[in-house]
Amino acid sequence: MTADLLLTGARVVDARRDLPDAWVRVHNGLIAEVGTGLAPRASERIDLGGATLTPGLIDLHVHGGGGHAFDDGTDAITAGVAAHRRHGTTATLVSLVSSPLDVLRRQLTHVAVARRSDPAILGVHLEGPCLSPARRGAHDPGALALPDGPVLDLVRDAEPGLVRQVTLAPELPGALDAITELTALGIRVAIGHTEADYALTREAIARGATLLTHALNAMPAIGHRLPGPVPAALEDDRVTLELILDGVHVHPAVARMLLTSAPRRVALITDAMAAAAHADGAYRLGELDVHVADGRALLDDGVTIAGSTLTLDRAVRAAIVDLGLAASDAVGAATSVPAAALGDPARGLLESGMRADLVAWDADWRVRKVWLSPSS
Incomplete structure (x- = not known):
């Protein structure tokens, strides 16, 4: 330029x-x-x-792409971010899945090194390890942990400004206090991989949580008597709801309902793993084996979804072409909404x-x- x-x-x-x-x-x-x-x-x-x-697209939640997983080191992070950049993503929050704390500490160092040479890397989203075992999805059950001293020390000890977002399950012991402490550090807290009900979700938001990780996935469904976390997030203007618009994670009709129910508060994300912008085949997500066929990523059980193979340009296109959103609304969901969710005043608008x-x-x-x- x-x-x-x-x-x-x-x-x-x-x-x-x-x-x-x-x-x-x-x-x-x-x-x-x-x-x-x-x-x-x-x-x-x-x-x-x-x-x-x-504006360039902003992805709050992505684990890899172009055949590279972000937990495989600095070179893999740089290559994966570049693969998504070719599809319009100019700002990336590198997302790390649940791993033992010593492994996460090493991975944080790798991201810190990568972002010094790549302005597209905004920092880290720790998706775990403080997740519900019952809603862990494609996270290694042996790596899950409580939001206690060692996990908080991991965040505190990281390079300043590196950890930007943390997903946790608010029902875990100590989680509500952890939300308060993390937000005091300037970190965005997301509710996700959770069994939280409506009331507990409201309490987590009151404590400072401002995002809902991949809304409708890895959490209780919306019920007419047991509303669950999604309605609690929808009714609070402080909350941004992540949405994986790949036609696999959320039915298009439900995705349209979400986008129209919370205008300018739904952030399109990819939750992409290494196979995004790459070929089908065998991959790893953290410590778990993943098989990708026809662009769909599943664990070896053949049932559990293991991220997506989505790129953010495809999500914008789907919002406009398949869901019928106005172009400005669809573009905003991948630009200004995620920028606002991170508190980034320099990105997201022309x-x-x-x-x-x-x-x-x-x-x-x-x-x-x-x-x-x-x-x-």
Whole structure:
């Protein structure tokens, strides 16, 4: 990306606008102006020929891609993030599954090294190990732990700002106090892999939890007498609900209901494992064997879903084409909503002063080109 770049002939879409025949000027890696009509001068000018231009996509929950698992070391993290970047994801929260604490400590070091050279890596989402054994999904049962001193020490001892999000089950002993402590450290707490009922979910939110990890998966279903965690999250404007829109984890009709019930509060995620943007075959997720066939990842039991093979551009396309969402709403669910969930004011919109992480799409909502801002 040059220091002074003008992109013209674009349909400009973000969560707040859908402008035909518009232009965006970028200066020193930041968005300088957005408009229609007569465009300003710039040292480099690119006519997008009617392509759609959006902010870069932000994935709060992803475990790998391009054949690389994020728990396999620094090189695997860098390669996996690059694979997703080719599909429009310009900001990644590296997600780590439940592992023994010494293993997680080593993995945190690997992410810390990787993010020093890759501005697309926002930090770490610890999806575990403080999860319900009954709702563990594709997490190693031997690696689960209580949210007590050793787990909290792991987070406290990490490089400052590295751990951005922690998923835990609020019914575990000490979990509510852990939510209070983690939020005091500036870490986003997500409720997930849980048996929590409606009342306990409300209590966890009151203690500071602000996300629901892959809503509707690995938690009690919505019931007319036992509503469970999803309605508790839906009714509280402080909560962002993650959604895996791959047609496997959540039926499209239910996904549409979720998106329309909580406008601007549902974040599209991939929960992708190494097979995303790669081939079917045998993989590992943490310490567990995973088999991928027809793009569907399952544990060896042939039943338990083990993440997805989704890329975030496919989720945006599905929201628009399959669910009928307005383009600005679908794009917002993968840009401004996750940015707000992380408290990141520099990403997610096409506005002056924002990072110029940009994606150009064709008429069928397929990625044509990705720009990653060099701005730190």
